[in-house]
Amino acid sequence: MHSGIVSPKGVWWTPAGKQEKLWVTIAFVWCMVLFAMMPFWHIKGGQNPAGVRTRVDPSAFSDRVDRFNQEFRVGEEKGFPVVAPPPGADVYLMGSMWQWSSVLRLEKGASYMLHLSSADMNHGFSLYPVNLNLQVVPGYDYALKITPNQAGEFRVICNEYCGADHHNMVGRIVVVEPGGKEVSHE
Amino acid sequence: MSSQAIGATSRTCSVTGLKVDRSAERLIKVNAVVAIVMFLIGVTAAVMLVLTRWQAVHLLPADWYYRMLTAHGLNMLIFFIIFFEIAVLYFAGVVMLNSRFPAPWLGWTAFALMVGGAGLVEIMVFSGKADVLFTSYVPLRADPLYYLGIILFAVGALVGVMLFFAALVVARREKTYEGSLPLVTFGALTAAIIAVVTLVHGAAVYIPTFFWSMDMMEMDPEVYRLLFWALGHSSQQINVAAMVAIWYLLAGLTVGGVVLSEKVSRIAFGLYVLFISMASAHHLLVDPGFSPAWKIWNTSYAMYLAVLASLIHGFTVPAGVEMGQRLRGYNKGLFEWITRAPWGDPGFSGLVLSVVIFGFLGGITGVTLGTEQINILAHNTLRITGHFHATVVGGTALAFMAVTYYVIPLIFRKEVAFFSLAKWQPYLFGSGITIFSISFILQGMFGVPRRHWDASFRDAPFAVEFPPVVDVLMTTMAIGGILAITGALIFILVAVVSVFFGKPLTDAAIANGTARVPQGVLKLPPQTYSEAKSAEAHAKGAPGTLVLVFIFLGLFVLYYFTNWKMLSQVWRIG
Numbered sequence: 098m099h100s101g102i103v104s105p106k107g108v109w110w111t112p113a114g115k116q117e118k119l120w121v122t123i124a125f126v127w128c129m130v131l132f133a134m135m136p137f138w139h140i141k142g143g144q145n146p147a148g149v150r151t152r153v154d155p156s157a158f159s160d161r162v163d164r165f166n167q168e169f170r171v172g173e174e175k176g177f178p179v180v181a182p183p184p185g186a187d188v189y190l191m192g193s194m195w196q197w198s199s200v201l202r203l204e205k206g207a208s209y210m211l212h213l214s215s216a217d218m219n220h221g222f223s224l225y226p227v228n229l230n231l232q233v234v235p236g237y238d239y240a241l242k243i244t245p246n247q248a249g250e251f252r253v254i255c256n257e258y259c260g261a262d263h264h265n266m267v268g269r270i271v272v273v274e275p276g277g278k279e280v281s282h283e
Numbered sequence: 284m285s286s287q288a289i290g291a292t293s294r295t296c297s298v299t300g301l302k303v304d305r306s307a308e309r310l311i312k313v314n315a316v317v318a319i320v321m322f323l324i325g326v327t328a329a330v331m332l333v334l335t336r337w338q339a340v341h342l343l344p345a346d347w348y349y350r351m352l353t354a355h356g357l358n359m360l361i362f363f364i365i366f367f368e369i370a371v372l373y374f375a376g377v378v379m380l381n382s383r384f385p386a387p388w389l390g391w392t393a394f395a396l397m398v399g400g401a402g403l404v405e406i407m408v409f410s411g412k413a414d415v416l417f418t419s420y421v422p423l424r425a426d427p428l429y430y431l432g433i434i435l436f437a438v439g440a441l442v443g444v445m446l447f448f449a450a451l452v453v454a455r456r457e458k459t460y461e462g463s464l465p466l467v468t469f470g471a472l473t474a475a476i477i478a479v480v481t482l483v484h485g486a487a488v489y490i491p492t493f494f495w496s497m498d499m500m501e502m503d504p505e506v507y508r509l510l511f512w513a514l515g516h517s518s519q520q521i522n523v524a525a526m527v528a529i530w531y532l533l534a535g536l537t538v539g540g541v542v543l544s545e546k547v548s549r550i551a552f553g554l555y556v557l558f559i560s561m562a563s564a565h566h567l568l569v570d571p572g573f574s575p576a577w578k579i580w581n582t583s584y585a586m587y588l589a590v591l592a593s594l595i596h597g598f599t600v601p602a603g604v605e606m607g608q609r610l611r612g613y614n615k616g617l618f619e620w621i622t623r624a625p626w627g628d629p630g631f632s633g634l635v636l637s638v639v640i641f642g643f644l645g646g647i648t649g650v651t652l653g654t655e656q657i658n659i660l661a662h663n664t665l666r667i668t669g670h671f672h673a674t675v676v677g678g679t680a681l682a683f684m685a686v687t688y689y690v691i692p693l694i695f696r697k698e699v700a701f702f703s704l705a706k707w708q709p710y711l712f713g714s715g716i717t718i719f720s721i722s723f724i725l726q727g728m729f730g731v732p733r734r735h736w737d738a739s740f741r742d743a744p745f746a747v748e749f750p751p752v753v754d755v756l757m758t759t760m761a762i763g764g765i766l767a768i769t770g771a772l773i774f775i776l777v778a779v780v781s782v783f784f785g786k787p788l789t790d791a792a793i794a795n796g797t798a799r800v801p802q803g804v805l806k807l808p809p810q811t812y813s814e815a816k817s818a819e820a821h822a823k824g825a826p827g828t829l830v831l832v833f834i835f836l837g838l839f840v841l842y843y844f845t846n847w848k849m850l851s852q853v854w855r856i857g
Contacts, residue, residue, distance in 0.1 A: 098541045098542070098606075098610075098811070098812045098816070098817035098820060098821075099541060099542065099810055099811040099812065100531075100534065100535030100536075100539060100540060100541055100542065100603075100607070100810040100811075101465060101466035101467040101470075101528075101531030101532060101534065101535050101540075101542050101548075101603075102299075102379065102465050102467055102532060102535045102536070102810055103465055103535075103810050103811055104460045104461055104462040104463060104464065104465050105462050105463050105465075105466075105542075105545050106461055106462035106463075107462065109463065109545035109546060110545075110546050111544070111546060113543070113544045113546060113547045114543060114544065114821055114824065115824070116602070116824045116825060116826075116829055117543055117544055117547055117598070117599070117602075119829075120594075120595075120598045120829070120832060121547065121591075121595060123836070124591055124594035124595065124598075124836075125591055127594075127836065127839075127840075128586065128587035128588070128590055128591045128594075129586065129587075131583065131587050131590070131650065131654070131843070132579075132583050132586045132587055134654065134847070135579045135582075135583070135654060135655045135656065136579060138655075138656050138847075139575060142656060142850070142851065143851065143855040143856075143857065144656055144659055144850050144851070144853060144854075144855060144856050144857065145575065145655075145656055145856070145857040146568060146569045146575075146578075146655065146656065146658070146659055146856070146857075147574075147575045147857055148571075148857065150571045150572065150573075150574075175744045175745070176744075177744070196744070208855075213571070214571075217422065218420070218422055218423060219420045219423075219504060219508075221662070221663045221732070223663065223664065223730060223732060224854070225730045225747060226729070226730055227730075227853050227854055228660055228664070228728070228729070228730040228853065229659055229660070229853050229854060229856065230569060230658075230659060230660070230661065230662040230663055230664060231569045231659070231662070232567075232569050232570045232571070232662065232663075233571075234504050234505050234508070234570060234571055234572065235422065235504050236503065236504060236505065237504075237505060237570075237571035237572055238571065239570075239571030241856050241857060242855075242856065242857055243854055243855065243856050244854055244855040244856075245854050246853075246854055246855065252745055252747050254730070254732055254747060255732075256662075256663040256664060256732035256733065256734075256735065257420075257663055257734075258349065258416050258418075258420075258423075258734045259423075260414075260423065261345065261346060261349075261414075262345075263349075263734075263735070263736070264345065264735050264736040264737040264740070264743070265737075265740070265742050265743045265744070266743070267740055267743040267744060267745045267747055268745065269745045
């Protein structure tokens with residue numbers, strides 16, 4: 098027996114000790130559990146970052162966002178259109194330096210196809226306080242089916258560095274009870 | 284070559300009995316010294332970053348925060364670590380094999396390229412021409428010279444790695460050692476192979492980006508992210524392999540830690556080479572460019588085989604320490620080998636803290652966050668930053684510090700300056716970075732973003748109010764950060780003063796035990812044992828370590844499934 102500093106002489110390809118075999122076996126089994134959990138969650142779990150992923154030209158996506166904002170616009174807040182798409186709708190949200198394209202009003206328990214993309218840099222979609230985080234990449238439409246499970250006030254914090262004013266890039270999502278009553282948070 | 288000629292270009296180490304090639308020694312010295320300089324720049328940036336993220340102080344203006352963050356990432360993750368690793372490779376490939384340095388002039392060329400490249404990058408960053416953070420995600424754009432600097436640095440590093448391979452060939456051909464490569468050198472070899480893979484990816488990402496920055500070609504942002512992380516994450520896997528090699532080295536030097544099974548440890552290193560570069564996917568789990576199948580396969584390093592490798596080392600390193608201690612007579616009960624260990628030896632305490640912080644804090648969080656779906660909860664929050672400060676700082680940097688306390692006497696032939704301070708340094712640094720990392724991880728669990736100047740969102744259009752506990756966590760983050768920074772500064776002080784102004788180490792001072800150096804240098808523990816003793820050690824095994832690894836596994840399972848539980852409660856998404 099020797100330390101790791103010594104050159105081993107002769108044949109060192111010999112059977113491992115009992116404890117090592119035990120640990121390697123258990124560790125291997127654990128690794129297989131770690132692996133199996135991911136496909137398992139795709140089948141049984143409700144949170145998967147799969148979605149529908151397509152390439153999109155940033156200007157085409159920007160046009161789509163404008164049409165979406167016009168179609169379901171219900172008001173304006175701090176210069177941003179407030180948009181209330183019906184349950185089941187395709188929702189288009191675009192990050193650009195340094196803002197999100199609209200304030201969204203969604204219904205609790207309803208599902209929406211959320212399309213995320215960027216007009217310029219990488220941005221981060223971080224839904225606060227749910228703590229649900231996605232990467233927003235220019236040139237790619239990341240469409241995910243989302244189902245809010247609570248009503249209330251939410252923020253969309255950009256959590257990917259996107260230039261000088263990155264830290265001020267915050268959007269708003271409001272989730273209302275089915276039927277449209279807004280929950281006050283005052 | 285006559286023995287006299289060899290004598291003129293080398294010396295014999297009086298502690299280890301190894302022949303030390305003079306040109307290797309000089310190259311190890313300069314690379315290590317520059318590594319420490321880069322580390323100092325990184326630490327200086329760290330001070331300002333901690334004091335900015337701590338909202339109570341909020342030191343830097345926004346532009347300088349992002350600039351310092353860029354400098355911090357580059358100096359720590361690339362320059363400090365790779366200069367240090369080049370020094371480690373030259374040590375493991377030349378000194379440990381009793382060999383000579385092949386083509387020293389090329390070693391100096393590599394060094395010059397690395398220094399020139401790094402210097403160019405520093406100039407670009409600090410003059411505000413590269414506010415693109417460490418990752419420089421396209422289409423963020425830096426001055427073309429910034430990318431050129433990184434390319435020059437990478438070419439230099441690649442030449443250095445090639446010289447390590449050449450050194451192995453020279454040693455083998457000139458028969459400077461018998462048998463197989465020592466495990467430590469074998470580990471360094473795997474780090475070197477991963478380094479080649481990493482640097483090739485570096486070329487694949489930075490050369491096109493260099494041309495893109497001059498408007499000479501297109502660059503897809505998602506392709507950039509894929510290639511960048513094949514460099515960015517793989518470079519951290521060089522660290523893992525180098526760090527584990529250093530663990531084995533320190534185990535041997537400090538307490539005569541043995542290798543349980545050459546076969547098992549080497550297979551584990553081999554698994555790193557085969558699978559670890561796939562971890563680029565860890566950064567792309569919630570990206571739109573990749574399919575779930577691609578994400579699952581790659582993020583798990585093909586079914587977690589590189590994680591298996593770390594789990595193996597996580598057993599064999601402490602078990603080797605335990606058996607080394609038991610062979611030296613510390614046999615009582617399960618844990619006398621721990622209670623009677625040389626805790627005042629910064630090489631030993633640094634080793635243990637590095638293993639513990641890397642495994643318990645960095646490893647468990649890393650594997651969990653690298654799970655495709657769980658990443659939804661963590662991507663780009665401070666949890667990620669907390670995780671990798673545990674691995675890279677608490678694990679790798681601490682291991683590098685610990686081995687430095689042995690490099691100072693063994694390579695630089697100096698006593699360790701402020702030795703009583705050095706004894707405390709690993710504890711200070713280790714506890715500081717632990718508090719820091721945990722504070723980051725917990726803030727991230729509340730959704731606090733990483734790389735963010737203003738968590739108060741003072742000028743944002745919509746107010747974001749984190750729960751009050753986040754303020755407490757910011758304070759603990761600052762305390763942990765300041766402790767770790769103090770530990771880092773003590774390390775730099777000790778290293779610099781020892782190397783440049785230290786008392787020369789004499790054989791007499793070692794012999795009569797008056798030299799202020801780690802105990803393993805004063806009296807090297809046995810490195811080989813007889814057949815009979817080995818059989819006895821194998822029969823006793825490492826029961827204490829077995830208990831510890833099962834505690835580790837229990838915590839791992841708990842943390843992992845707690846995260847699945849948390850995930851199941853958020854909005855349905857898919």
